Amino acid sequence: MNTADTISTHRARPANLLWLLALVGAAMIPWFTGSTFHFHIAIMVCIAAMATGGLAVIAWVGQLSLAHAAFAGVGAYTSVLLVTRLDVPVLLGLPAGGLAAGTVAFLIGSPLLRLRGVYFVLITFAMNELFRLVMLDIPAYSGGSSGIVGIPKISVFGQTLSRHQDVYPFMLICLVLVMGLLVLIRNGQLGRRFAAVEENLTLAESSGIPTARTQNLAFTIGSAIAGFAGALLAHYIGFISPETFGFQLSVSYVIMLVTGGRLALWGPLVGALFLTPLPEFLRGAVEYQHIIYGVVLIAVLRFLPQGLAGLPAQIARAKGGRP
């Protein structure tokens, strides 16, 4: 298996099947242990994987967004305000959150995406700060620095999912839907266009690909997914404030993406799966959690530029053998 395979072909190969089985196995763990705490971790992994998946779509066209938390915030606030103020059902509020975030991204995307590389990162960083500051300045809607508490739980057809065990299957379905969308995009014509733009912008432009529109599309889709994930987070945790969606959250999405693999299809899932439960295994050393995050991030950048998802291919290459 080499990297080119993971990008284009989607035939079921034994290795891929094995990975899929491992993933399904990992998803089943909470049911085996039956622990509420494990359900909680699994739910957080699902939400983080979805949000990071959105970031991955943006990364596929070669841009890194540090405003991802702000878009999650737009989605969260949209859904929460619709549900609490206008009595919209949560099941409609969630996609509305995604839609709102996507719309905002679409509107501001084309001027922002003229910037590339570190400049795009800087402006998205500034956007995220601006979002936080503006939200803090309108406490009537955002709840100000004390936030909004007592957000209604997710309910499906009149059935409120109050226990962790009940929320988890719902989150899994959402995750499968989002990952399915990612697979569809990646393996379809759009994915090839994204890859062309990421690989060589000038060449893509001269081959007749509308690069500006393609990048904006990726930004819109990715941010909409972030909005959806943010809405899920809000209704699951039950509390949001402008600070929830600050710089730190954006950074943690970037860390998960980079650790998992910036350009790998399964990178976001691998990153979330690896980094979300990590602090829980280090419960005796909570204060070391962020230090370990930092070390993992730098080590992955240095030694695994393809991320953890690219590890099998890298090992295969190191052995010098072909599978």
Place this chain on the structure above:
Amino acid sequence: MSFLIAQSLINGVILGTLYLLMAIGFTLAFGVMRIVNFAHGEFYMIGAFCALIGVTWLGLPFPITLALTIAFAILLGAVVERLVFRPFRADELSGMIASLGLAMILQHGALILFGPDPQAFPSLVSGVFRWGALIVPKSRALALGIGIVILLVFYVFLMHTRHGRALRALVQDQEVAAVFGVRLEIMYPLGLGLGVALAAVAGGLMAPLFGVSPFIGGTPLLKAFIVVILGGLGSIPGAALAAILLGLIESFTSSFISASAADIVTFALVIGVLLVRPAGLLGRAET
């Protein structure tokens, strides 16, 4: 009214000078090494802790403490360049992501060592200077004075010494500088070390005014960011202009409108400048 304007002007210049200390180190790291250093604020925090340790634990006089802080910070910057940033020289984006990791390591390292609580710093001077209705606390005037002296020393170093010229050459063109014998393996650690030292000294100067805790790095980082984007990444004269401008904007908006409005105005300004002129006020356009 005219009194309020004059007071805002003075406060603005004081703020601007402090922002400049932060921003020059930041822009130097970008100009020399192409690194957008998200850990820059943590070096400010480390400088503040160095000053605290020197003055309260070791009982050293403040000037000696500052000198030791600078020496320590240059060393620290050189080590960080070697361990963290060197592999990413050719890759701006990876270097920047690595700096995010470095910031987490430094901040939470300080958290483990010193605990989360803000620590008081003994005040060095007390009282105020008055000219008519204008008031400047002596502690601020002291910070301003030392800050200006350090900036002047740095200016002389940059303009009139061999290493200063080499750094400026690197900012202008890496390859040509290397061809003309600028030794990258010395200049890179030196460039980052000096940048880190400027941040640390700003932290040391500010410690008596704002106190010390592991979380104080965030705001100065933001200010450095704003200044450097406004002035143009990598441009030192741009940083100087933008720092004073930012100080004045903040001071006037918070006197005449409100403090939160000041933040929103500056961020809107940053986004506007990035969109209209990504190279900043005095920066060079990227190709």
